Amino acid sequence: MIKKLINRFVYEGHLISLGATGIVSTFLILIDQKISIQLLIVIYLLAFLCLLYDRHESRKTDYLTNPDRTKCLEKYFKIIPLISILIVSITVLVLAFSGAFTSLLFILLLTLMMAFYTKCLKGLTDKIIGFKNIAFSLIVSLLLVFASIYYSYNFLAPTFAVLFVFCFLRMMANTIFLDIKDLKSDRKEDLKTIPSVFGRTKTMLILVLLNIASGFILILGLLFNLIPSYSAVLLLFILYSVYYFQKSKERKNFYLVNYVLADAEFILWPISLIIARAVIL
Numbered sequence: 001m002i003k004k005l006i007n008r009f010v011y012e013g014h015l016i017s018l019g020a021t022g023i024v025s026t027f028l029i030l031i032d033q034k035i036s037i038q039l040l041i042v043i044y045l046l047a048f049l050c051l052l053y054d055r056h057e058s059r060k061t062d063y064l065t066n067p068d069r070t071k072c073l074e075k076y077f078k079i080i081p082l083i084s085i086l087i088v089s090i091t092v093l094v095l096a097f098s099g100a101f102t103s104l105l106f107i108l109l110l111t112l113m114m115a116f117y118t119k120c121l122k123g124l125t126d127k128i129i130g131f132k133n134i135a136f137s138l139i140v141s142l143l144l145v146f147a148s149i150y151y152s153y154n155f156l157a158p159t160f161a162v163l164f165v166f167c168f169l170r171m172m173a174n175t176i177f178l179d180i181k182d183l184k185s186d187r188k189e190d191l192k193t194i195p196s197v198f199g200r201t202k203t204m205l206i207l208v209l210l211n212i213a214s215g216f217i218l219i220l221g222l223l224f225n226l227i228p229s230y231s232a233v234l235l236l237f238i239l240y241s242v243y244y245f246q247k248s249k250e251r252k253n254f255y256l257v258n259y260v261l262a263d264a265e266f267i268l269w270p271i272s273l274i275i276a277r278a279v280i281l
Contacts, residue, residue, distance in 0.1 A: 019266035137171035162221035
């Protein structure tokens with residue numbers, strides 16, 4: 001029973017959707033803003049909707065590569081229009097009630113951008129190397145712009161640039177790593193993901209470089225006092241990535257690494273910051 005509930009939580013996209021709220025929460029903590037529960041609910045719901053739509057559009061391929069996940073999501077596919085109307089309505093009501101009309105416009109455009117990517121642009125993966133990773137990582141990172149607009153924070157500030165680049169690099173590493181499990185099927189479909197083009201060994205090297213780059217940008221932010229000292233705790237997630245990279249080499253860890261550890265990183269970000277801030281301050 002418990003295992004079934006965990007599988008549903010993971011396969012239905014709730015872990016990834018919570019990860020989106022974790023990314024925004026991390027940003028808000030680091031710019032010293034009070035976290036709005038309403039904002040997190042909106043982000044969670046829209047992330048779930050975008051993920052569900054993506055799974056629906058990819059269901060034929062996923063039946064072969066991720067049959068358990070696809071079967072778990074089937075019950076939602078028939079009511080996607082209803083779910084869409086409900087989530088968009090909640091988003092409009094929450095943000096309009098808060099008077100955040102510019103934020104509302106931006107997040108709706110971002111949601112449409114994600115849907116357009118899924119429907120029309122995802123096919124470019126068979127033409128442009130790493131397109132899926134870059135596009136998805138960029139869209140997720142734009143959630144920081146949404147949060148900046150909502151809180152009237154200057155997203156042209158150096159602090160924002162550091163956090164945006166850090167988020168983008170971490171998302172790139174995450175999505176590229178998760179593509180490794182689909183290496184064989186992606187090659188059959190001639191999809192130019194990083195793993196299918198470069199192979200597992202070179203892909204792991206690319207992941208190491210992305211890890212180093214994300215750590216470097218964070219250290220720069222610390223050295224120039226652009227982010228608070230307790231944000232140094234995020235450097236631990238470089239080691240966290242190395243840990244699950246190593247765990248992934250064992251077949252028995254496939255589910256744990258690809259469906260839990262990799263995506264759990266973004267939920268752990270704000271938790272680690274809250275603990276570090278409490279200890280330091």
